[in-house]
Amino acid sequence: MIIMASNVVRRLYIHFPFCRHRCNYCDFYREIAQSGFNFDKFHQYLKTSLGVHQELMREEGMTWGKLKSLYIGGGTPSLWEQGPQYLKEMMEKMQLTFDPKYEFTYEMNPGVKSHKNLQDWMDFGLNRVSVGVQSMNAIQLEKLDRFHNLDDTFHTLNMLRDLGINYSVDFMIGLPHSRDGQRKIVDELAQVLEFNPSHMSVYILTTGKNYVHAKDLPSDTEIESEYLAVADFLKGQGWLHYEVSNFAKPGFLAEHNVAYWNLESVAALGPSATGFMKNQKKALRYKWMPESAQFSREELMPHELRMEEIYLGLRTHEGFPLEKFQNNLDQKSSTNLKEIFSGWDKRGLLARRDSKIILNSKGMLLLDSLMNELFWIEKLFNIQ
Numbered sequence: 196m197i198i199m200a201s202n203v204v205r206r207l208y209i210h211f212p213f214c215r216h217r218c219n220y221c222d223f224y225r226e227i228a229q230s231g232f233n234f235d236k237f238h239q240y241l242k243t244s245l246g247v248h249q250e251l252m253r254e255e256g257m258t259w260g261k262l263k264s265l266y267i268g269g270g271t272p273s274l275w276e277q278g279p280q281y282l283k284e285m286m287e288k289m290q291l292t293f294d295p296k297y298e299f300t301y302e303m304n305p306g307v308k309s310h311k312n313l314q315d316w317m318d319f320g321l322n323r324v325s326v327g328v329q330s331m332n333a334i335q336l337e338k339l340d341r342f343h344n345l346d347d348t349f350h351t352l353n354m355l356r357d358l359g360i361n362y363s364v365d366f367m368i369g370l371p372h373s374r375d376g377q378r379k380i381v382d383e384l385a386q387v388l389e390f391n392p393s394h395m396s397v398y399i400l401t402t403g404k405n406y407v408h409a410k411d412l413p414s415d416t417e418i419e420s421e422y423l424a425v426a427d428f429l430k431g432q433g434w435l436h437y438e439v440s441n442f443a444k445p446g447f448l449a450e451h452n453v454a455y456w457n458l459e460s461v462a463a464l465g466p467s468a469t470g471f472m473k474n475q476k477k478a479l480r481y482k483w484m485p486e487s488a489q490f491s492r493e494e495l496m497p498h499e500l501r502m503e504e505i506y507l508g509l510r511t512h513e514g515f516p517l518e519k520f521q522n523n524l525d526q527k528s529s530t531n532l533k534e535i536f537s538g539w540d541k542r543g544l545l546a547r548r549d550s551k552i553i554l555n556s557k558g559m560l561l562l563d564s565l566m567n568e569l570f571w572i573e574k575l576f577n578i579q
């Protein structure tokens with residue numbers, strides 16, 4: 196992992212918290228925006244939060260550089276018709292420009308907005324789309340209470356393929372009614388690949404206690420076999436499993452997300468968005484409040500940063516740089532660390548490359564349990 200320690204911020208996330216409809220499993224902060232909805236309040240929020248954010252950056256000695264990535268997440272940002280014009284003006288005001296090799300992603304959901312809207316975003320500079328397909332099974336889309344149906348999905352995937360834009364697909368596993376082979380995961384993935392996406396994010400459905408389909412959810416073992424089926428299939432197609440939930444064709448990693456895992460500064464704006472800034476002196480995480488353009492902040496102590504560095508490294512194919520950490524440990528801790536990894540090695544859960552420990556797909560699924568073992572080596576997280 197490359198740890199950046201610069202006072203220049205080159206990445207920005209904007210949260211657009213509106214959806215057409217509330218899916219029955221969703222606990223993100225979002226509001227419902229029917230057709231003709233007025234986004235003035237949201238625009239005002241962004242405007243005020245921008246001023247607050249500039250002040251924060253001044254206090255922390257941070258400055259903007261040319262943007263390497265801009266990510267509009269949600270919610271359903273493809274509902275934001277005024278978005279391209281609004282952001283263009285905002286960036287001009289901030290004197291923000293794109294780096295020559297920038298990545299600009301927005302999230303869209305099938306069935307929401309048209310080719311024309313996407314074209315407006317592309318004219319503004321959008322060069323990547325993340326589309327919430329979730330499943331290619333009509334019954335499961337219904338169970339998930341998604342706004343879209345399979346016809347919408349095919350329409351959107353056709354449009355993206357024809358436009359030739361770089362795009363990623365969000366796909367979910369662990370869905371209700373997928374027990375006993377009721378869901379043909381690999382067939383669904385093969386169908387998606389026909390539309391030539393370059394990237395896939397695969398998430399396990401997480402639900403609250405009173406989830407309406409709780410009794411129809413698959414077991415952990417069934418979810419594990421779905422996850423491994425996805426990983427095997429995509430790797431068999433030449434894709435990289437480069438992070439716990441992310442797969443990409445070589446050369447198509449999500450740069451913006453990689454920056455999070457590398458602990459680079461990523462500024463954030465918008466209700467409930469979380470930003471991170473780090474320079475030589477400190478690391479700061481801040482979260483915007485939903486109702487007012489103010490944020491709560493948390494300064495990360497050196498040992499917390501170290502913990503994140505280890506955890507995030509192990510999430511990705513960058514892995515854990517064993518030598519770097521081992522050199523700072525006493526004999527006992529170093530032996531313990533080696534024993535833990537050797538146990539995982541024997542269980543076939545990791546690989547070693549250039550003195551790095553890299554979890555394989557099965558190992559990634561068990562990452563939390565590895566972290567629990569590592570926590571016992573206190574010195575690993577002690578920073579003098």
Ligand code: SF4
Pocket residue numbers: 213214216217218221222223225269270271304
């Ligand atoms: S579209 Fe996404 S953000 Fe919106 S309600 Fe559904 S799951 Fe939540």
